[in-house]
Amino acid sequence: MANRIRSLMAGVGLGLGLTLAASLPLAAEETLVVASTTSTEQSGLFSWIIPRFEQASGIKVRIVAVGTGQAIDIGRRGDADVLLVHDREAEEKFVAEGFGTQRKDVMYNDFIFVGPKDDPARLAAAGGAQGAFKAIAASGQGFISRGDKSGTHAAELRLWKAAGIDPKALPGYKETGSGMGPTLNMAAAINAYTLADRATWGAFKNRRELVMVLDGDPALFNPYSVIPVNPARHPHVKARAAQQFSDWLTSDTGREAIASFRADGQQVFFPNSKK
Template sequence: MWTKCAGLIFALALSVSVMPTGAKAEQFIVVQSTTSTQNSGLFDAILPVFEAATGIEVRVVAVGTGQALRNAQNGDGDVLLVHAKAAEQAFVDAGYGLPRRDVMYNDFVLIGPKDDPAGIRGTRSAAKALARIAAQKAPFASRGDDSGTHKAEMRMWGALDPTDASGTWYRETGSGMGATLNTGIAMGAYVLSDRATWLAFGNKADHDVLVEGDPPMFNQYGVIVVNPARHPHVKVAEAQRFADWLTQDGGQSAIAAFTVAGTQPFYPNATPR
């Protein structure tokens, strides 16, 4: 009896040891991305299309762009989909990523209470609107997390440093976009948000889009494959396939087809290679 059991155990162990290394369970990549692509529902819509076409599972880490870049720099991920072009190019120039490609765009919007205590509604300049908020010391909730949205906010403030004021009206949440919107709405504050997250956000209460359309509010997203020369464990073939799909007809069509409450929140604009 023991001889037969031992033989069966040995056969099972042998069958496991010779299992092909390219088994389906290993066909996955880790994408370091932003909270907006996750919170808006974009990934829920487009990733099943990619996975069905390629058999490659995509596992998303949704954090602010700054954190996503740091994670990828440390080798924690195969590919980036983020939205801070200058920081992305610096990542590539430092040798951490393969060439960056545009994928899609949308825009930022300034959200505020409908009674608009700072009087910014309809202002065509985001910088002027922020200056009015600062002058009135009206509550403003900032992500304060080095995300792509936070970086854009800092650019829009321009020469005005909001933290030079009393500090009581300017609150840094250190959180993602959804949490920052929740905080801002609870305190009756103004908030800079990407449009996609705002469209998908459920707790709008009495807040509304007050400022939009200023060129500095343009929001470009890009894809970067992590450089395997820096991190040899990167699944470069699978990551490149994902980047190619995003920037070619399959991914571009999937992005264009995605809507939130009947509105298209992302617009594909990849340039063919």
């Protein structure tokens, strides 16, 4: 009996040793952790541009796709080497506090209003983002907010403020506290309005009765920036690889890679890095 237990323990121990050994990272190739947003990942942009960067640089990229607020927090804690995010105010604060080395413009896409096909709040005739929010408030129609401190959520709150409306006071206003996809899923389920980025909408499959009802207002401009995490704050970050990533995204090759990406047949990201 004791023998059997001993051999059983030895077997379990061996299996454990093997699995742990398999878990050890192979330190051969350089890896770069990029904290970025759900819009860039879920639209398919990363699967288009990252293999090109990996091939050009020999660096393996690992993308952690979360809301901009969480991505910036990951950078602040030193858990990523570089950020690709979209919330200008929070980005500037991040750099000013010394967590990032330098913020560079990479590209932009735009926010669009998505809503029921028959457009009961008449957003199409609202003339712009402010008018659209006023129309939603006046009509009492449902509006689904991200409510997750993402770049899209921050933009939405700025626009409500500009329109002079407190959205929390509206009966039809609901915060999902989740990503763009789950928010679109909910808007589709209850046929309500929401603010989405064009890229995620372009790749979104479960639209049901939803259509794009309004776009094109310059206030809906959505710029993305790249920021390497500051090695002075977090000495372990791969500063050289992060800088290489930032340089590549803003190079001619990077600009071409971004501009050639298509979601649902149309260009959704427009490079705007300075030459």
